[in-house]
Each structure stands twice: as C-alpha cells, then as structure tokens.
Amino acid sequence: MQIKQYRTQFIQALLPVYDTGEAESFFYLILEDKKHLKRIDLALQPDLVFSKAEIADWNAILEQLKLEIPVQYLLGKTHFYGLEFEVNKNVLIPRPETEELVDWIVESQKSEIRSEKLRILDIGTGSGCIAISxxxxxxxxEVFAIDVSEKALATAQKNAENNQVNVTFIHKNILGTEDLGQQFDIIVSNPPYVRNLEKDEIRKNVLDHEPHLALFVEDDQALIFYRKIAELARQNLSPDGQLFFEINQYLGKEMIALLEKMNFRNIELRKDIYENDRMTRCRVL
Structure with missing residues (x-):
C-alpha cells in the first residue's frame, strides 16, 4: 500500500478521538521514528509504500492511539528544548510551557559573569528534562535534581547519559525535607499543581496514562509544594539566588501573594505561549 493512502486511513481512524491536526501530527511523528521520513520526503516521493509487515506494525500502534495512550509513550521518547528524552509511564511527558521556563533560566544567565560553578537544583525532576536541558x-x-520516585530517577539518569551531561540525582521526598544540606544559586521546580477540581479539564490521554503523583494536589492544598520549596529556598539559596516555578495557570495571584508573604523580592509572573499565567521568578532578600 502507498504510504499516502495509509496516511488517509490512519487519520480517518483517529478522528473520533482526535482532531485532524493531532492525528496528522501523530502520523508524521511515527513516520519519522519508524522510517526516518519527514513530511517533505512523502511529498517528494508520493509512490513510497509500506510492506505488509509495516502495515501490521502501524495498525497495532493505531489501536493503542485509539485508546488514547500518548504517542510519546508508544514511541518511548520525545523532544524537549532541542534534546531527545526517553519517556515512559513513570514520568510526565515534557510540555512546551516547561521549555519556556527553561529558556527563561538560560536567558537569565547569559549576562551573568562568574568564575565559580553555578549551582542549580531541580525539584521534582521526573524525566530530568529541566535539569538536563x-x-x-x-x-x-553544576546541576542537582530531586524526585520522590526511584523509577523516575532511573529514567532521568538514562536521559542524562544519553544527552552526555552530568547531573547529580537524589532520591528524596521534598515534603519531608527540613534542609537541603547545601547552597544553590538557582532552585527551579515544576511540582504537582493540578487540583482535583480541575480533573474534568484534563484530557483522557493524560488522566488515564500519565503519573498522578506528578500531576495532582488536593483542592485545599493547592500550593503545598510551592510553600515547602519556598521555605527551603529561604534557607538554601545563596545571596541574591533565584527561585523559579512553573505554576497552575489559575493561581498566579495566589502564588505572588505567597512569595510576598515569605519576603521574596523582585517577584515576576510570566505568561506562557497560550497567554496563561505559567511561571514565576523571585530572589531572596
């Protein structure tokens, strides 16, 4: 069968679950992974064909996509900030909004001149996408990363090795931590922040397949991780150190109030590409 013919069938089969743009993006992601072909290759070579074995392989993937298993889990990888990361059911799939947080930190350091190491801590590292990037x-x-999940840390360690960087990974429950034991110049975290009351906004492919431990907090404790991490930052950030957070889009004002109450300064709230309140930066006094 010609690939372009199968492409039409593939997209049509997914339309009850996904819109046309998403279904098409899945097709080209899988095409590049399986046959190392891009959209332009198919346009330039419209007579390319799939073998029967390839069609069987694609049909198996198609059935899993119909169950709304994320395509990144099916491929076992995704791209983030120009790097490739292994992903599996033990880690969240990195989001474009988190790339914006990473970019903010990277850009903030371009004008800094320092002779000593810049010590960075990523809390709740998951796949390691922030720390490794x-x-x-x-x-x-000099980058350190904490997570409560040993399985997530194993994935993050593989990703660090695959991307040829050194990151010190630490197994730790941050909510039970009283002191980080050393000073850092930057602390960053994208902790669980989705309230249970917001579950109806979460798509089935996320709700049914991504780790809830990394996603959800109780409705009455929406800022529990932020408060704890901010307390630790007060103790363990170096003079003029910076604290960066990815936040719940509905709780921007509450986050600013929390940081002000804890006597942080130069507090900034920044929107993401979708114009949602998504990240904060502040410094210790």
Missing amino acids: LAKNIPNA
Whole structure:
C-alpha cells in the first residue's frame, strides 16, 4: 500500500478521538521514528509504500492511539528544548510551557559573569528534562535534581547519559525535607499543581496514562509544594539566588501573594505561549 493512502486511513481512524491536526501530527511523528521520513520526503516521493509487515506494525500502534495512550509513550521518547528524552509511564511527558521556563533560566544567565560553578537544583525532576536541558545549555553549571520516585530517577539518569551531561540525582521526598544540606544559586521546580477540581479539564490521554503523583494536589492544598520549596529556598539559596516555578495557570495571584508573604523580592509572573499565567521568578532578600 502507498504510504499516502495509509496516511488517509490512519487519520480517518483517529478522528473520533482526535482532531485532524493531532492525528496528522501523530502520523508524521511515527513516520519519522519508524522510517526516518519527514513530511517533505512523502511529498517528494508520493509512490513510497509500506510492506505488509509495516502495515501490521502501524495498525497495532493505531489501536493503542485509539485508546488514547500518548504517542510519546508508544514511541518511548520525545523532544524537549532541542534534546531527545526517553519517556515512559513513570514520568510526565515534557510540555512546551516547561521549555519556556527553561529558556527563561538560560536567558537569565547569559549576562551573568562568574568564575565559580553555578549551582542549580531541580525539584521534582521526573524525566530530568529541566535539569538536563540546563546542564546542556548553561556553561559552568553544576546541576542537582530531586524526585520522590526511584523509577523516575532511573529514567532521568538514562536521559542524562544519553544527552552526555552530568547531573547529580537524589532520591528524596521534598515534603519531608527540613534542609537541603547545601547552597544553590538557582532552585527551579515544576511540582504537582493540578487540583482535583480541575480533573474534568484534563484530557483522557493524560488522566488515564500519565503519573498522578506528578500531576495532582488536593483542592485545599493547592500550593503545598510551592510553600515547602519556598521555605527551603529561604534557607538554601545563596545571596541574591533565584527561585523559579512553573505554576497552575489559575493561581498566579495566589502564588505572588505567597512569595510576598515569605519576603521574596523582585517577584515576576510570566505568561506562557497560550497567554496563561505559567511561571514565576523571585530572589531572596
């Protein structure tokens, strides 16, 4: 069968679940992974064909996509900030909004001149996407990363090795931590922040397949991780150190109030590409 013919069938089969744009994006992601072909290759070579074995393989993937299993889990990888990351059911799939947070940190360091190491801590590292991207893109960075999940840390360690960076990974429950034991110049976190009351806004492919431990907080404790991490930052940030957060889009004002109450300064709230309140930066006094 010609690939372009199968493409039409593939997209049509997914339309009850996904819109045309998403279904088409899945097709080309899988095409590049399986046959190392891009959209332009198919346009230039419209007579390319799939073998029977390839069609069987694609049909198996198609059935899993109909169940709304994320395509990144099916491929076992995704791209983030120009790097490739292994992903599986133990880690969240990195989001474009988090790339914006990483970029903010990277850009903030371009004007800094320092002779000593820049010590960075990523709390709740998951796949390691934040920590590894910072280690790759900030010269002189010494990066540490914490997670409560040993399985997530194993994935993050593989990703650090695959991307040829050194990150010190630490198994720790941050909510039970009283002191980080050392000073850092930057602390960053994208902790669980989706309230249970917002579950009806979460798509089935996320709700049914991505780890809830990394996603959800109780409605009456929406800022529990932020408060704890901010307390630790008060103790363990170096003079003029910076604290960066990815936040719940509905709780921007509450986050600013929390940081003000805890006597942080130069507090900034920044929107993401979708114009949602998504990240904060502040400094210790």
